[in-house]
Amino acid sequence: MTLEAPGSVVSLTTARRFSVAPMMEWTDLACRHLHRVLTRHSLLFTEMVTSAAIVHGDAERHLRFEPFEQPVAVQLGGSDPSELAAATRLADAFGYDEINLNVGCPSDRVQSGRFGACLMAVPDLVAECVRAMRDATDRPVTVKCRIGIDDQDIEESLDRFADKMAEAGVAALYVHARKAWLQGLSPKENRTIPPLDYPRVYRLRQRMAPLPMMINGGIETIDQALEHLEHMDGVMLGRAAYHNPMILAEVDSRIFGATTPAPDLARVMSEMTDYAETHLAKGGRLNQVARHMLGLANGRPGARLFRQILSVDACRPNAGPEVFERALAAVETQEIAVAV
Template sequence: MELEQSRKFSVAPMMDWTDRHCRYLHRQLSSRALLFTEMVTSAALVHGDIERLLGYDDSEHPVALQLGGSDPRELALAVAICDRFGYDEINLNVGCPSDRVQSGKFGACLMAEPDLVAECLKAMRGATDTPVTVKCRIGIDDQDSETDLNRFVDAVVPTEIDALYVHARKAWLKGLSPKENRDIPPLDYDRVYRLKQRLGNFPVMINGGIKTLDECDGHLERVDGVMLGRVAYHEPMILAEVDARYFGETSEPKNLDEIEAAMTAYAERERGKGARLNQITRHMLGLANGLPGARRFRQILSVEACKPGAGPEVIAAAFAQVRGAFDSNVA
């Protein structure tokens, strides 16, 4: 039940962004939002460095792992590996439009093969008791009608998946880059609303172009959950409002000192394991957006953190630039 509640607000899986350091930061701002890993391919898990790909901090719960793949047997093996790490949910990517993903025959191109996706999901469900979900688009290329989306959904929902996350844009697999696919195809939230109405009690979460919590409120009148991507990453302080607004938490959001203390201790611990400071601080650049001193804050975290031997003192120096403005803003 707790996982179902957390799906009400989630942070989208984003390649090169939502790594474990990013998720640790986001967890300092919201204890209840569902966090997602970057997409990990089933082939990488079966043949690669499992600890590097799947390791995370226990504080990240609830956390979902997103898998990419199209081979049912390989996905089942990958899911069995994932189970050893205790993720709260395993999500199959049927929405990424990048050329690399297409060449591996997974991601959004799989929307053209709903029967294959169903086989993959059955294999995944057979390998775990962990909830399995799907993230997809509303369509691809010329397969962009509501009938096409319904055909896809009617193939995957009966495999006993637990929920569906729908990016409310179609993907152009030829002619648009992944970045362009996040902006150019028009949003069609109404199609997702109609899908939710059609599926009844089955959980449907909406994603794509959502920029404010007020917009989230409007979507939540029509679907079961909202998923934020780029806004949550570039404006992370938006997450500080989530627990009270959507989960009824009454405790105050963490203040500047608490965020600084948490990230300083985390950086010290991770550096002891071989991490570089800038691998952590690159996710923190948006914390001070809109405050006096924010430019210097970003400069310290992005430049000083890259220098050889940089340690947690860099984080302290950055927060010192905005402390007074942040405290008065919170107050």
């Protein structure tokens, strides 16, 4: 498969071959802009936003995005079908390519609001939510879930959950290949301690075909992503893509077959400088952009100084895009020194 020049927009089905996971307090507007600079063809996700925050709060603040980000999906959290339908109608008006329901987050705060992974215990309710969301939009409604929670049997319970989603008309499933333990483990521990079970997700995908299914959890390299794509319709990366964002520069060529050159660090910093200038002109702060860029130079000479400049200098009063120029210069200077 070969795609055309940068700026072309792939189909949603194609974009799902590689996506960047929704991550609370991380995948905001500035983060998504950076990720889109690095990969033109991947599917991006917003942070999870609750249906209540959208319906009863500032929908514009929660839902606005740049056309440059597309293809982009919004992830909703909630368990009230009518409220999720209302939130879906609002999200639909903003033009998202996909609307996703979170049935995977294990945090205490999420559980107390009765959304996230705890909903895997009530698949009938989730199915009702999916139906209500589908009735509110013509856009694809998808679900992100775990392979199970607590003492659930991941064979029987996961099959039952997936069957209910299919009956409700879900357009695709994103499956984190770990259980979520709602008691006894913190959200951070739930990302690492429950063992990964990729074969269970592969079996689910085979059983549910042709329903599109993407795999998530513990995937850290493009090589690993390619291995999963031998079994799955798509791969979703989370923290690996965030902490080492330059990995995304490989995606368009290696996952999507694009023939255009991957962006190098200098180009990325230049494009993010332009973005930062616009962000500052709107009253934003430089560190709101810079915090997503700390890992761009990982593994290169000068990476430590690069991170220091972005993390410290970008927080100073009146910090401007020249901070990005200094950070790039720190890497380029060290690389010249090493070459000599």
